[in-house]
Amino acid sequence: MIQLSQFVRARRAPMMGLVRMGALLGGLALLAGPQANAETVKAGPWRSIFDGRTLNGWTPKIAKHPAGENYRQTFVVDHGAIRVSYAGYEKLDGQFGHLFYKTPFKAYRLRLTYRFLPEGGLPDTPVWARSNSGIMFASQSPESMTVEQPFPVSVEFQLLGKEGDAPRPTGAVCTPGTTITIDGAKVKEHCTPPANAPTIPNGTWVKAELEVLPSGAITEKINGVAVHHYADVALDPDDTVAGGAKPYILAKGAQPVTEGYIALQSEGHPIAFKDIEIQELTAH
Secondary structure, rough: OOHHHHHHHHHEEEEOOOHHHHHHHHHHHHHHHHHOOOOOOOOOOOEEEOOOOOOOOOEEEEEOOOOOOOOHHHHHEEEEEEOOOOOOOOOOOOEEEEEEEEOOOOOOEEEEEEEEOOOOOOOOOOHOOEEEEEEEEOOOHHOOOOOOOOOOOOOEEEEOOOOOOOOOOOOOEEEEEEEEEEEEEEEOOOOEEEOOOEEEEEEOOOOEEEEEEEOOOOOEEEEOOOEEEEEEEEEOOOOOOOOOOOHHHHHOOEOOOOEEEEEEEEEEOEEEEEEEEEEEEEEO
């Protein structure tokens, strides 16, 4: 299990470094993007992976509980959206969760809309986790996670809401158990803030789009604007964030990750997701 001090330092990264690192790192990413993503692909039809009524096809995995247990109804369907609810909780107690779609994907475009809810958080939610969630992808399966594991080995398209008066732009990229490259260089930080993403008040619906090309080039968009370009997802044997995942990573080594599961995160703050669609891609 991850040491608390390591965990807090890693997850604070998107807040502590947004201003001083954002322009440099994000600027490099955006310069690299058009060249990295200039490949021709064949796109399939868009299809919904959430029926708007049930959680059919989705598997919860919440820390301290086995895969498949929707502990205290953390994930519910409400008015056509998947909502993270803490109505049944007395405290978070480190029970970070993820809701996994049943099928792994290789190359695709994913789009959805989300909004952080203004109320319903828990008093022991860490400061960094307030108005904080994410879309995990290139992920291990929920069944391969240990019971105590807080985060899957994956890449996170991090979603942030407004907390306080300082800028807190959404759309960072975080790497629990993995590494990525930006502008051809391996990124050392756990979370890399975007260069040009907005700070969005809670309660506002936001469109998030993710593109994973057959080459491994990845683009994140917020409300139609590209905020990150990166590539070369690989397992990271030196990771300290995906606590409990070390045996999984070491069994595979520092190999490229070319497919994986998609999951929606419950990280201590209520959030809703809707209009979840995917379009699979193949090299052309």
